[in-house]
Amino acid sequence: MSDTEPAGYAEDPLDAPVFAAADSATTGPAAVCRSVVKTYRTATETVTALDRVSLEIPRAQVTVVVGPSGSGKSSLLRLLACIDRPDAGEVLVAGRRVDGLNARARRRLRQQQVAYLFQRPGENLLPYLDATAQVQLAAQLRGARVGADQVRDLLERLGLGGRADHVPRQLSGGEQQRLAVACGVVGDPALVVADEPTAELDTAAAERVLAAMQELARGGVAFVLSSHDPRVMAIADGFVHLDHGERTPSPPTPRSARGGTL
Numbered sequence: 414m415s416d417t418e419p420a421g422y423a424e425d426p427l428d429a430p431v432f433a434a435a436d437s438a439t440t441g442p443a444a445v446c447r448s449v450v451k452t453y454r455t456a457t458e459t460v461t462a463l464d465r466v467s468l469e470i471p472r473a474q475v476t477v478v479v480g481p482s483g484s485g486k487s488s489l490l491r492l493l494a495c496i497d498r499p500d501a502g503e504v505l506v507a508g509r510r511v512d513g514l515n516a517r518a519r520r521r522l523r524q525q526q527v528a529y530l531f532q533r534p535g536e537n538l539l540p541y542l543d544a545t546a547q548v549q550l551a552a553q554l555r556g557a558r559v560g561a562d563q564v565r566d567l568l569e570r571l572g573l574g575g576r577a578d579h580v581p582r583q584l585s586g587g588e589q590q591r592l593a594v595a596c597g598v599v600g601d602p603a604l605v606v607a608d609e610p611t612a613e614l615d616t617a618a619a620e621r622v623l624a625a626m627q628e629l630a631r632g633g634v635a636f637v638l639s640s641h642d643p644r645v646m647a648i649a650d651g652f653v654h655l656d657h658g659e660r661t662p663s664p665p666t667p668r669s670a671r672g673g674t675l
């Protein structure tokens with residue numbers, strides 16, 4: 414993505430950590446969208462991927478974004494992860510408005526408050542670092558002081574205690590994705606965003622990754638996942654349904670009896 418910004422987008426005003434005021438950074442929803450519009454312009458047409466979508470992502474919960482192919486799920490996740498910016502509307506992460514920030518400021522906020530997990534487990538990791546070093550680097554980039562004990566504990570919780578000195582090619586796909594989750598949650602970001610996190614995993618590996626996400630969410634971080642996978646829906650505390658770029662009421666889902674619409 415280019416860092417070149419059209420005029421009018423704000424630099425981060427302070428060259429300091431991008432935390433909002435302590436109260437809104439650590440309380441309230443992890444993220445909020447208000448009447449968000451996202452369009453893509455091609456040579457021949459303008460596609461409206463999101464049309465006035467509003468929602469709140471609660472902390473300490475797993476929110477699953479569902480909808481047919483092309484309904485805008487990835488577009489929404491990219492806005493929440495501060496990778497893209499909406500054409501209109503407001504996006505707040507950890508209480509801070511991010512829609513007006515330029516690429517550099519968004520990148521800094523992302524480092525501290527958001528983790529984005531790619532579908533392919535290997536793409537979330539550096540090939541030459543072992544599991545311990547991956548988590549330490551993620552913490553360092555987030556500006557968090559995390560001791561060796563905490564890294565070891567986190568790897569243990571994710572079932573990677575015996576893999577601490579393994580590099581990604583020595584790990585299975587499921588282990589790689591759990592390591593990516595460890596890197597995502599270390600240093601207490603507000604939000605971990607994952608687009609189709611089980612798409613590349615077999616059933617057993619998917620279930621372990623999802624169980625880890627569900628358990629870690631209880632610690633306070635918000636997980637936002639997009640998926641068509643019933644196993645992902647089964648761990649949802651709430652759903653956001655999209656159709657043709659619009660937020661729609663919840664149709665029946667496998668776990669609609671438990672998860673609410675947020």
Ligand SMILES: Nc1ncnc2c1ncn2[C@@H]1O[C@H](COP(=O)(O)OP(=O)(O)OP(=O)(O)O)[C@@H](O)[C@H]1O
Nearest residue numbers: 453454455460462481482483484485486487488489
């Ligand atoms: N870079 C782009 N340029 C043009 N159109 C795009 C671009 N990215 C997405 N779109 C269009 O925006 C709409 C929403 O796409 P998006 O990828 O957000 O949907 P999705 O629900 O994640 O789909 P899927 O489940 O197939 O991954 C679609 O019509 C898509 O073709």
